[in-house]
Amino acid sequence: MIARRRNWLILGAAVLLFVAVATWRLALLPGPLAFAGGTQVDLTDYRGPSPAGVPAELANADPIAKGQYLTQAADCAACHTAKGGKPFAGGRPFKLPFGTIYTPNITPDRETGIGAWTDAEFLRAVHKGIGRGGERLYPAFPYASYTLLTDDDVLAIRRYLSTISPVRQANKPLGFSFPFNQRWLMTFWSAFFNPGHRFRPVQERSAQWNRGAYLVEAAEHCGECHTPRTIMQAMNTRQKFAGGQAEGWNAYNISSDRLSGIGAWSAQDLAQYLAKGHAPGHGVASGPMGEAVELSTSKLTPSDIAAMVTYLQSVPAVHTKASPRMAGPAPTLASAGPTNNPVGKRIFEGACASCHAWNGRGAITAEQQLTGNRAVNDATAANVAMMILNGIGSPEHQGAFMPSFRASYSDAEIAAAANYVTARFGAKPSRVTAEDVRKMRAQ
Amino acid sequence: MISIQVNGEQRDVEIDGDTPLLWVLRDVLAMTGTKFGCGIAQCGACTVHIDGVPTRSCRLPVSQVGDRAVTTIEGVGATSAGRRIQKAWLDLEVIQCGYCQSGQIMAASALLATNPSPDDADIDAAMSGNICRCGTYVRIREGIKQAARHG
Numbered sequence: 001m002i003a004r005r006r007n008w009l010i011l012g013a014a015v016l017l018f019v020a021v022a023t024w025r026l027a028l029l030p031g032p033l034a035f036a037g038g039t040q041v042d043l044t045d046y047r048g049p050s051p052a053g054v055p056a057e058l059a060n061a062d063p064i065a066k067g068q069y070l071t072q073a074a075d076c077a078a079c080h081t082a083k084g085g086k087p088f089a090g091g092r093p094f095k096l097p098f099g100t101i102y103t104p105n106i107t108p109d110r111e112t113g114i115g116a117w118t119d120a121e122f123l124r125a126v127h128k129g130i131g132r133g134g135e136r137l138y139p140a141f142p143y144a145s146y147t148l149l150t151d152d153d154v155l156a157i158r159r160y161l162s163t164i165s166p167v168r169q170a171n172k173p174l175g176f177s178f179p180f181n182q183r184w185l186m187t188f189w190s191a192f193f194n195p196g197h198r199f200r201p202v203q204e205r206s207a208q209w210n211r212g213a214y215l216v217e218a219a220e221h222c223g224e225c226h227t228p229r230t231i232m233q234a235m236n237t238r239q240k241f242a243g244g245q246a247e248g249w250n251a252y253n254i255s256s257d258r259l260s261g262i263g264a265w266s267a268q269d270l271a272q273y274l275a276k277g278h279a280p281g282h283g284v285a286s287g288p289m290g291e292a293v294e295l296s297t298s299k300l301t302p303s304d305i306a307a308m309v310t311y312l313q314s315v316p317a318v319h320t321k322a323s324p325r326m327a328g329p330a331p332t333l334a335s336a337g338p339t340n341n342p343v344g345k346r347i348f349e350g351a352c353a354s355c356h357a358w359n360g361r362g363a364i365t366a367e368q369q370l371t372g373n374r375a376v377n378d379a380t381a382a383n384v385a386m387m388i389l390n391g392i393g394s395p396e397h398q399g400a401f402m403p404s405f406r407a408s409y410s411d412a413e414i415a416a417a418a419n420y421v422t423a424r425f426g427a428k429p430s431r432v433t434a435e436d437v438r439k440m441r442a443q
Numbered sequence: 444m445i446s447i448q449v450n451g452e453q454r455d456v457e458i459d460g461d462t463p464l465l466w467v468l469r470d471v472l473a474m475t476g477t478k479f480g481c482g483i484a485q486c487g488a489c490t491v492h493i494d495g496v497p498t499r500s501c502r503l504p505v506s507q508v509g510d511r512a513v514t515t516i517e518g519v520g521a522t523s524a525g526r527r528i529q530k531a532w533l534d535l536e537v538i539q540c541g542y543c544q545s546g547q548i549m550a551a552s553a554l555l556a557t558n559p560s561p562d563d564a565d566i567d568a569a570m571s572g573n574i575c576r577c578g579t580y581v582r583i584r585e586g587i588k589q590a591a592r593h594g
Binding site for chain 2: 334335346349350351353354355358363364365395398401403
């Protein structure tokens with residue numbers, strides 16, 4: 001009897017311990033710069049040039065130009081602009097597992113935008129995720145990152161936003177289902193997962209590293225897509241930058257792991273990718289990252305790009321199974337590729353080979369290279385299929401261009417083409433189905 | 444100033460480096476044998492050879508040609524494969540309206556130069572990106588095979 005009771009006690013203690021550890025691990029996540037060690041200090045106590053604000057190149061610019069630069073660095077336009085809509089007028093849908101959420105109008109229109117907001121209300125929204133009427137905002141708005149922005153920088157953004165033309169466009173209602181439509185629940189989310197403090201530089205690191213940290217963590221909010229999320233939808237900083245999702249696209253591992261992440265990229269490649277959206281042999285920034293480059297990182301000064309690169313390269317390596325070692329060169333002979341996918345081959349030879357070439361090295365320009373490209377070596381082929389559906393750029397515009405094949409091919413054909421591409425050029429063949437493509441079309 | 448080698452001749456052009464090679468050929472060098480079709484590398488009408496490789500000139504910025512040799516429909520007859528393809532095209536009257544045929548001949552002669560006796564699958568793999576709205580595909584395939592026989 002006594003032995004049995006002791007066993008129950010041990011089991012109970014083990015269960016309690018497990019729950020406690022699980023809760024602790026879910027609820028208490030390392031801060032964004034915890035990996036760096038050293039002493040994090042308040043900005044006012046930091047010895048060295050401030051990592052916040054605009055870079056030295058813009059030191060003498062007028063306040064509106066500074067605000068515009070910071071607005072671009074925080075990439076407000078990407079989410080607050082609907083496809084084909086007026087900049088900053090909102091209305092862009094984000095389809096999440098809980099329903100659809102639409103970004104609000106942040107033009108200075110007094111009734112439908114933020115023209116009537118006070119500076120304090122704007123600061124509270126950006127730092128704490130609390131709307132004008134005290135309602136809680138969802139962390140689809142990356143306030144868990146923006147909370148690190150200094151008051152001065154948030155208000156500089158506000159000043160710039162007040163100079164753009166007001167657009168009268170009412171916000172769309174939230175499309176979340178119960179219980180996710182209960183905004184007050186975000187009070188708890190924020191209490192645990194919004195760091196809720198301004199950027200704290202690391203005293204032992206260089207000024208350039210701290211500037212890069214400020215840009216990557218606070219303004220550019222890279223981790224919002226590139227860090228996996230916990231079941232509580234918080235950025236899992238224990239797997240910092242190990243890869244996540246964004247609107248049907250995979251946001252790849254950008255930790256310094258050589259196989260899974262960007263550890264094998266040179267600083268020059270990273271800088272070129274952020275500035276131009278392409279680095280030789282690494283593919284083209286497309287989907288949400290294409291937008292981030294076009295609207296944000298391409299607008300940064302060379303010194304800020306260099307700072308971001310310095311910081312990114314310091315993030316510890318996290319190996320992820322989804323991002324294996326990439327395949328080597330592909331065969332030049334058409335017949336040497338996969339033979340079990342005749343539909344995929346037919347599409348590739350008619351629509352793809354003239355630009356990408358049978359060996360995948362690109363037939364016309366370097367942007368067209370498929371080999372060594374993370375998306376092509378991703379066995380989910382999500383980004384390959386999304387790229388076939390959506391294309392990139394426009395033929396009149398310089399830079400990378402690929403037409404959208406959304407209207408040209410059926411779901412089954414696009415799935416076959418994506419599977420052919422990963423089988424011929426990637427580490428592992430994908431198994432995309434017509435049903436997967438149907439869902440991707442709706443993204 | 445950008446210098447490119449076209450059909451064995453060095454040509455200097457005063458033009459923005461982002462201009463596609465096709466525009467330079469047609470509008471600056473007045474070599475209008477190469478045609479504009481879709482402008483997005485999907486039809487093949489603008490095909491030229493860059494160092495012997497069939498390439499869509501509508502998407503190739505002229506600054507990226509470098510010192511590689513450009514061969515166009517005006518110059519391809521000087522090569523063995525090009526000469527045989529052009530003869531087969533005339534013998535079999537491959538051409539109907541002709542708009543795509545500069546590109547077809549360029550793609551076919553590049554194929555023949557690298558593969559002296561292509562089978563149907565080789566021809567499909569090399570020629571599928573060249574679209575012909577008159578549907579001359581059957582004669583194109585026959586033309587390539589005849590040119591191969593006379594190699």
